[in-house]
Amino acid sequence: xxxxIEDPGTTASVVLPAVVTRVTALADRxxxxxxxxxxxxxxxxxxxxxxxxxxxxxxxxxxxEPDVQARFLQRLDLLRRTRLKPxxxxxTQQEIADGAGMSRQQAGALINGDRRPTMEHCDALQRFFRxxxxxxxxxxxxxxxxxxxRTEQELLQRLADREREAAAADGDALERLLQNHGVRGIAWRxxxxxxxxxxxxxxxxLDMLLESVKRPEE
Numbered sequence: 001x002x003x004x005i006e007d008p009g010t011t012a013s014v015v016l017p018a019v020v021t022r023v024t025a026l027a028d029r030x031x032x033x034x035x036x037x038x039x040x041x042x043x044x045x046x047x048x049x050x051x052x053x054x055x056x057x058x059x060x061x062x063x064x065e066p067d068v069q070a071r072f073l074q075r076l077d078l079l080r081r082t083r084l085k086p087x088x089x090x091x092t093q094q095e096i097a098d099g100a101g102m103s104r105q106q107a108g109a110l111i112n113g114d115r116r117p118t119m120e121h122c123d124a125l126q127r128f129f130r131x132x133x134x135x136x137x138x139x140x141x142x143x144x145x146x147x148x149x150r151t152e153q154e155l156l157q158r159l160a161d162r163e164r165e166a167a168a169a170d171g172d173a174l175e176r177l178l179q180n181h182g183v184r185g186i187a188w189r190x191x192x193x194x195x196x197x198x199x200x201x202x203x204x205x206l207d208m209l210l211e212s213v214k215r216p217e218e
Contacts, residue, residue, distance in 0.1 A: 043144065048079070054144060079131065083131070
């Protein structure tokens, strides 16, 4: 085999447990089932880590780490099985070679494990299969952490959308209240409330409404 990429080592990433904790908290806040965000097969397809290893890492267990060549072959095989052509068929070696800018002999040697990949080979194959940088080379904990970080970003976007929708709904309700009763009517009704806490809440709502309709300074 020719010289290829160097093994970055087998030190487990300390990032993974923190990401799992954050994703768990976000899912609970949004009411998303844990089984959805931590679906083993989905995460395996997203990061290239075998399902049994994903399960072990999520449980906090050391699943071991394959060498660079074994990791490359396993993930390239997963790409060939899961990133298919529009007609649902696998890409041929010739199609992979053409798309990655290498000869068919080079592609075949890499796929069959007869040639050790270089970083250039990995970059070209990742671009062809349209996966993120490092898909073919990242250690298992790092790869899984990356997939969960992308899940985290999706959950954060969902949370932001939900909060924005809630704020818009509150603003619409306040605007209707102002249109229906006017400032004096609202003030009179606030005075009838039993406690200062209730009256403070009305003031808070009005402040929100004023903030939402305030015109930018000229």
